[in-house]
Structure formats: structure tokens, C-alpha cells
Amino acid sequence: MILKAQVVQLDRGFPLVRLASGDLIRCKHATSLVKEATQRAVIGDWVKIETDDAADKAQIVEILPRQQVLLRKDPAERSMVQVLAANFDTVIIAHPLPGLNIRRLERELVVACDTGARVVVALTKSDLVESDQVRTDAVAAVQAVVAPGIGVIEVSTVNQIGIDAVRALVSTGTQAVLMGRSGAGKSSLINALADQEVQATQPVRAADGKGRHTTVNRTMVRIQGGGEVIDMPGVRGLGLWDAQAGIDAAFPDVVEAARNCRFRDCRHQGDAGCGVGAAIKAGNITPERVAAYVRLSEENSQQLKRNKEAQWQTGAGRSGRSRQPYSRDVARSSNARKNSYKTARNSNARNSNAQ
Ligand SMILES: Nc1nc2c(ncn2[C@@H]2O[C@H](COP(=O)(O)OP(=O)(O)OP(=O)(O)O)[C@@H](O)[C@H]2O)c(=O)[nH]1
Numbered sequence: 001m002i003l004k005a006q007v008v009q010l011d012r013g014f015p016l017v018r019l020a021s022g023d024l025i026r027c028k029h030a031t032s033l034v035k036e037a038t039q040r041a042v043i044g045d046w047v048k049i050e051t052d053d054a055a056d057k058a059q060i061v062e063i064l065p066r067q068q069v070l071l072r073k074d075p076a077e078r079s080m081v082q083v084l085a086a087n088f089d090t091v092i093i094a095h096p097l098p099g100l101n102i103r104r105l106e107r108e109l110v111v112a113c114d115t116g117a118r119v120v121v122a123l124t125k126s127d128l129v130e131s132d133q134v135r136t137d138a139v140a141a142v143q144a145v146v147a148p149g150i151g152v153i154e155v156s157t158v159n160q161i162g163i164d165a166v167r168a169l170v171s172t173g174t175q176a177v178l179m180g181r182s183g184a185g186k187s188s189l190i191n192a193l194a195d196q197e198v199q200a201t202q203p204v205r206a207a208d209g210k211g212r213h214t215t216v217n218r219t220m221v222r223i224q225g226g227g228e229v230i231d232m233p234g235v236r237g238l239g240l241w242d243a244q245a246g247i248d249a250a251f252p253d254v255v256e257a258a259r260n261c262r263f264r265d266c267r268h269q270g271d272a273g274c275g276v277g278a279a280i281k282a283g284n285i286t287p288e289r290v291a292a293y294v295r296l297s298e299e300n301s302q303q304l305k306r307n308k309e310a311q312w313q314t315g316a317g318r319s320g321r322s323r324q325p326y327s328r329d330v331a332r333s334s335n336a337r338k339n340s341y342k343t344a345r346n347s348n349a350r351n352s353n354a355q
């Protein structure tokens with residue numbers, strides 16, 4: 001029987017999926033998915049599974065097109081994308097208020113904005129800030145890099161600050177992904193949201209699943225009085241992957257000012273007739289912000305260039321066929337497999353265990 005289900009937990013290699021009935025089933029990937037295309041379902045993916053009473057696991061036979069994807073460059077590969085999560089309404093960036101790292105936050109914002117989902121920043125461990133002055137300065141520094149429309153919430157799981165505000169973002173029936181580096185306070189926040197009752201999704205007993213200890217990499221957790229949050233282990237590297245749309249969304253003021261540049265290929269670095277330079281002079285944008293925009297855009301285009309080179313090396317670019325092994329579209333819609341079967345090999349999610 002073929003059923004539709006959502007991936008709610010990823011252990012090593014064996015996704016746990018939830019059926020419409022609420023039942024959980026441990027799955028493996030159908031050979032047709034992994035043989036040549038190395039397609040892997042990620043947390044949040046909607047999939048079609050084939051159940052077979054005789055087999056100990058159900059099989060994922062198709063990964064349905066992804067609506068939102070959280071992407072980064074695969075840290076272990078020169079030209080490969082890694083999908084961290086799919087299909088969510090909100091991205092919550094957990095960033096510690098003590099030890100604030102603005103460069104890192106800018107990057108997190110770009111990656112989050114690139115998903116197209118609503119983005120919110122949760123400034124965690126607010127109780128650890130040593131003085132009100134430090135807090136005021138830190139929050140001001142954050143506000144300076146956050147685009148209009150992106151909420152910023154101070155959170156402390158120790159003082160129970162901001163928990164309800166975060167909960168309100170994840171209303172019933174919606175799903176959010178919580179990203180942030182290791183130790184940012186993600187698990188603590190999820191526990192607070194779940195009010196101690198973290199409903200760790202337990203598998204229906206599969207024949208070989210009994211008593212085995214697996215490292216849980218990604219889990220969807222139901223929060224009290226609300227929807228669900230995807231808890232992910234901290235990601236260290238956040239290399240950009242085809243993220244110009246995310247950069248533009250994170251820096252709308254720079255994009256707006258750039259409309260006034262005399263030349264379309266203006267680099268906004270002291271070029272003649274630069275609208276961005278004019279906006280800095282007028283005090284409308286800080287030079288730091290423009291520098292961040294330029295730096296991230298440059299990184300992104302370098303990566304795109306590498307992807308193109310890799311594409312040519314594999315012959316994809318020369319074949320004239322519509323092979324797009326490095327396109328984000330393939331990551332977005334694994335159905336692209338149907339059109340370019342082998343080529344999805346390098347572009348789809350691997351099981352993102354690397355941190
Ligand atoms: N004082 C204080 N400590 C906190 C708060 N939130 C988390 N911590 C502590 O920070 C440390 C890391 O918190 P975690 O919730 O495990 O962080 P994480 O982001 O889930 O880390 P990874 O699982 O490695 O990705 C733990 O020692 C927590 O007790 C907070 O609001 N206040």
C-alpha cells in the first residue's frame with residue numbers, strides 16, 4: 001500500500017515517518033531512490049511510503065516536492081548542497097545574547113531568509129548578560145543587522161523570559177525549524193516550549209528497532225499549546241549555497257539603495273554613481289552593513305562559479321541536456337529526479353549528519 005507521510009525524525013539512515021493517522025513508522029529508502037541518485041529524505045519531507053506487512057520496515061519510494069528548504073553548502077564537499085530541513089513555516093534563529101557574534105548572525109539571517117519562510121531571532125540566555133548596558137548595546141547591535149519585519153525576542157529558559165512569545169510564533173498546525181550553533185540553547189528552549197513534556201517521537205516497534213541506541217539527529221517536537229518545532233543539532237559551518245535571494249532578503253535596504261546605482265554591475269565599493277555609497281553618506285545605511293552585503297554576495301558568487309566548474313567537469317554543462325546537478329531547484333523539488341535522474345546525485349540532501 002502506498003501512503004503519504006512526513007519525516008519527523010532522522011536517526012542514522014532510517015527516517016521515522018508519521019502517517020495521517022498519527023502512527024509512526026520506521027522507514028528505509030527504496031533502492032531506486034538511493035542507487036544512483038543518492039536521494040535522501042530530510043526532516044520535514046513529505047514522502048510516499050510503501051508498506052509491506054512481510055518486511056520489517058516501510059520504504060520511502062518518493063520524496064514529494066519541497067516547499068521550503070534550509071540549505072547550506074555541504075561542509076565536506078566543494079560543490080555540493082546539503083538540505084538540513086524541509087517544509088516549515090518559520091525559522092527561529094537561536095543566537096546567544098552573551099557572546100553575540102554579529103558576523104555569524106548575518107550569515108544565519110541570510111540562510112534563514114533564503115528559505116522564504118518567516119524568520120525570527122531568539123536571543124538566548126538573556127539572563128547571563130552582565131549588565132543592562134551590555135544588554136542594550138547588544139540588542140541595538142542586533143537590531144542594526146536585522147531587516148525590518150524580522151522579529152527579535154529575548155529569551156531565557158532560566159528566567160522564563162520570552163518563552164510564550166516564541167510559542168506564539170508556532171501556532172497549532174504550523175511547523176518551525178530552530179537553527180543555531182551548538183550550545184546556543186536550542187534544546188533548552190524546546191524543552192521550555194514543550195513544558196518538560198518533550199514528546200520524543202517514539203517509533204512503532206519495528207522488528208530491528210528494539211533496544212537499539214541510535215543517535216537522534218533531527219527530531220520534530222510538539223510544543224505545548226502549539227505546533228511543532230524541528231530540533232536540530234548545532235551547525236557550525238554555514239556556507240552559502242545559491243543564496244543571493246536570501247542575501248537580498250536579509251539586506252533589503254542595500255538592495256533598495258542599489259537601485260540608484262548608475263551601473264547595473266556596480267560593486268558598491270566606491271564606484272562612480274553608486275547609490276549605496278550615497279545612502280551611506282546620507283547616513284541611511286551603515287558601512288558595516290554594506291560591507292557584509294558585499295562580502296556575502298561575493299562568497300555566494302564564488303560558490304556559484306565553483307558549482308559551474310564542477311558541472312562542466314562532470315560533463316553536465318556540455319551535454320546540452322537539461323541537467324542541473326547543482327541547482328537549488330533540485331534540492332527544492334526532488335521530483336526533478338524524474339527529469340534528470342542521475343544528475344540529482346550531487347545535489348540532493350545527504351543525510352546531513354555532518355555538523
Ligand atoms: N543561563 C542560561 N543557560 C542556558 C540557557 N539556555 C541554555 N542554557 C545552557 O546552555 C548550554 C547549552 O544549551 P543547549 O540547550 O544544550 O544548547 P543547544 O543549542 O541545544 O546545543 P546543541 O544541542 O549542541 O546544538 C546548557 O548548559 C544550558 O543549560 C538560558 O536561558 N540561560
Ligand SMILES: [Zn+2]
Nearest residue numbers: 261266268274
Ligand atoms: Zn552601487
